[in-house]
Amino acid sequence: MSWLSKKFAKISAKRPRPDGKPALSVRERVSALKNLPEFLRLIWETSPSLALANIGLRLLRAALPVAMLYVARLILDTVIGLARTPGASFTPIIGLVGLEFGLAIFSDVLGRGVALLDSLLGDLFANRSSVRLMEHAGQLDLDQFEDSVFYDKLERARRQTLSRTVLMSQVLSQAQDIITMLFLAVGLAAFNPWLLLLLLVAVVPAFLGESHFNERSYSLVHSWTPERRELDYLRQTGASDETAKEVKIFGLSGFLIERFKMLSDEFYQKNKALVVRRAGWGALFAAIGAGGYYAAYLYIIAQAIRGHISIGQLTFLSGSFARMRTLLEGILSRFSSVAEGALYLQDFFDFFHLQPRIVRTDDRPVRPFPRPIQQGFVFENVGFQYRGSSKWAVRNLSFTLRAGEKLALVGENGAGKTTLVKLLSRLYDPSEGRILLDGHDLRDYDPAELRQEIGVIFQDFVRFQLSAGQNLAVGRIEEKENTDRIQSAAAQSLADTVIRKLPGGYEQMIGRRFAGGVDLSGGEWQKIALGRAYMREAQLLILDEPTAALDARAEHEVFQRFADLTQGKTAVLISHRFSTVRMADRILVIENGQFVEIGSHEELLARNGRYSELFALQAAGYR
Numbered sequence: 001m002s003w004l005s006k007k008f009a010k011i012s013a014k015r016p017r018p019d020g021k022p023a024l025s026v027r028e029r030v031s032a033l034k035n036l037p038e039f040l041r042l043i044w045e046t047s048p049s050l051a052l053a054n055i056g057l058r059l060l061r062a063a064l065p066v067a068m069l070y071v072a073r074l075i076l077d078t079v080i081g082l083a084r085t086p087g088a089s090f091t092p093i094i095g096l097v098g099l100e101f102g103l104a105i106f107s108d109v110l111g112r113g114v115a116l117l118d119s120l121l122g123d124l125f126a127n128r129s130s131v132r133l134m135e136h137a138g139q140l141d142l143d144q145f146e147d148s149v150f151y152d153k154l155e156r157a158r159r160q161t162l163s164r165t166v167l168m169s170q171v172l173s174q175a176q177d178i179i180t181m182l183f184l185a186v187g188l189a190a191f192n193p194w195l196l197l198l199l200l201v202a203v204v205p206a207f208l209g210e211s212h213f214n215e216r217s218y219s220l221v222h223s224w225t226p227e228r229r230e231l232d233y234l235r236q237t238g239a240s241d242e243t244a245k246e247v248k249i250f251g252l253s254g255f256l257i258e259r260f261k262m263l264s265d266e267f268y269q270k271n272k273a274l275v276v277r278r279a280g281w282g283a284l285f286a287a288i289g290a291g292g293y294y295a296a297y298l299y300i301i302a303q304a305i306r307g308h309i310s311i312g313q314l315t316f317l318s319g320s321f322a323r324m325r326t327l328l329e330g331i332l333s334r335f336s337s338v339a340e341g342a343l344y345l346q347d348f349f350d351f352f353h354l355q356p357r358i359v360r361t362d363d364r365p366v367r368p369f370p371r372p373i374q375q376g377f378v379f380e381n382v383g384f385q386y387r388g389s390s391k392w393a394v395r396n397l398s399f400t401l402r403a404g405e406k407l408a409l410v411g412e413n414g415a416g417k418t419t420l421v422k423l424l425s426r427l428y429d430p431s432e433g434r435i436l437l438d439g440h441d442l443r444d445y446d447p448a449e450l451r452q453e454i455g456v457i458f459q460d461f462v463r464f465q466l467s468a469g470q471n472l473a474v475g476r477i478e479e480k481e482n483t484d485r486i487q488s489a490a491a492q493s494l495a496d497t498v499i500r501k502l503p504g505g506y507e508q509m510i511g512r513r514f515a516g517g518v519d520l521s522g523g524e525w526q527k528i529a530l531g532r533a534y535m536r537e538a539q540l541l542i543l544d545e546p547t548a549a550l551d552a553r554a555e556h557e558v559f560q561r562f563a564d565l566t567q568g569k570t571a572v573l574i575s576h577r578f579s580t581v582r583m584a585d586r587i588l589v590i591e592n593g594q595f596v597e598i599g600s601h602e603e604l605l606a607r608n609g610r611y612s613e614l615f616a617l618q619a620a621g622y623r
């Protein structure tokens with residue numbers, strides 16, 4: 001078995017069988033309907049005026065079919081009457097035909113009005129949902145983004161924002177058709193109530209079939225969310241500017257395509273089996289429905305032949321029956337797709353029910369943030385495990401980051417340096433132990449205020465596809481219009497030398513994603529990202545390998561400036577270059593997430609421990 005097929009077999013084994021027992025019980029499906037009131041409330045809030053207009057037009061539309069059938073009946077009876085009376089006047093028939101014409105035009109106008117309002121309301125709703133989605137995602141914790149179950153929820157919610165507008169039209173059309181049905185049912189019941197029963201017999205099998213297949217289809221799509229996400233990822237990786245370079249160099253195209261084909265083919269086959277069965281059963285149920293209609297038709301014809309009803313009534317009744325059958329079929333099958341839509345809605349709401357844990361809560365009194373920080377940060381036996389990982393990324397970490405000191409973190413790849421920085425900025429909370437700021441747990445401060453006081457530039461900083469000025473301004477987005485501040489941050493981080501060379505200066509779009517964008521070298525991007533740290537008036541600055549891509553001269557200059565510009569501020573530096581590290585007041589060495597030693601460059605060299613060993617190793621490389 002190849003590596004790929006083994007991995008695939010593992011995935012398939014984990015997934016509930018879509019063609020086996022349904023993933024969701026009937027009770028769950030019915031209970032999903034409880035999401036509809038909340039959904040309708042959201043639609044109403046999107047635009048009460050559009051929603052009201054929509055309901056008004058639909059109510060009018062609901063009454064039209066019965067009115068049109070009734071006019072048609074009058075026309076026929078009048079025609080037959082006129083045919084039997086030689087020399088009779090045409091006037092009544094012209095009036096009736098004119099009325100039917102008017103109703104037809106009115107119906108068309110109403111139909112277009114409803115479609116227009118649906119589309120406007122749907123667009124507004126989709127926009128509003130996307131905004132809510134982004135707002136909510138912005139409040140969630142970083143570790144929630146690193147969890148694949150969360151990602152599946154996010155993915156389903158994202159897909160929902162657009163397709164829910166379809167559900168909206170369906171729910172409204174459902175209400176409209178039910179009202180039309182009631183009007184028609186009154187006429188039919190007055191003639192013979194048994195016809196209503198016959199109608200149900202003709203339609204119910206189709207409804208049951210539809211609901212069954214809808215549920216299967218939902219289970220299939222639901223259980224395939226991770227793979228569909230992978231398919232999107234493969235499609236994106238196989239054809240995007242960001243990956244093109246490595247895909248080409250390593251000849252990965254075939255590998256990606258093979259994986260894509262395998263996954264997409266399996267989904268296609270599963271889905272095909274389902275739709276083929278659905279089509280077969282659908283045809284059978286449609287035949288039962290047609291049988292019911294023709295039985296009723298025969299009965300009504302017999303009544304007309306016996307002279308119990310007029311020809312006009314015959315048309316009215318058979319028209320009502322045919323119309324009701326289509327309506328009822330539509331209502332019932334729409335009911336199951338509304339129920340299905342409500343299931344998807346559950347995913348949408350599930351995402352919004354996810355709550356961040358790192359928030360300001362009422363059960364802990366919030367301390368005002370110290371300005372300035374007096375003592376500093378104390379790590380007390382801090383340990384952290386990433387979600388879903390049994391390994392400790394850091395453990396038993398105890399040390400002090402004094403106020404105003406420059407602390408460098410040294411350790412091999414994977415030692416836990418970035419994790420430590422994420423704990424310091426409360427992107428995560430420790431799994432054990434605690435971090436104190438001026439003697440109080442970090443959790444006693446407002447996380448938003450804490451983050452305002454911390455400026456972090458990560459090694460994998462984001463290359464925003466925005467203008468050069470905006471790329472700096474993201475460090476303090478409230479100041480995006482403050483050109484003086486942006487330019488001074490650029491000067492401090494040496495980004496000004498990069499921006500000066502750009503044809504559009506600060507307005508120049510950078511990155512290649514959009515038209516007119518200019519790409520930068522790794523070091524140039526880094527200088528710009530570094531400028532973000534200077535945009536902030538943070539008391540604690542953290543630079544996680546901020547100079548890795550800089551040349552030796554630029555790095556030296558950056559750190560000279562950094563030392564000057566952060567006078568009196570607390571700073572944490574992560575670097576693999578000892579020439580940089582030695583500039584710090586103290587150096588903390590960690591290994592496999594554990595504390596090894598701490599002290600100044602000279603102290604650590606004198607101690608002859610791990611630091612001096614690593615230092616000697618790097619120095620040897622330069623000799």
Ligand SMILES: Nc1ncnc2c1ncn2[C@@H]1O[C@H](COP(=O)(O)OP(=O)(O)OP(=O)(O)O)[C@@H](O)[C@H]1O
Pocket residue numbers: 146386387389393411412413414415416417418419420
């Ligand atoms: N999001 C994550 N989920 C699970 N494990 C993670 C995650 N990020 C890091 N780790 C693990 O935690 C440990 C510490 O990683 P960390 O990124 O803190 O190391 P680092 O010292 O910054 O490394 P480097 O010098 O390579 O940047 C590593 O074993 C890593 O595999």
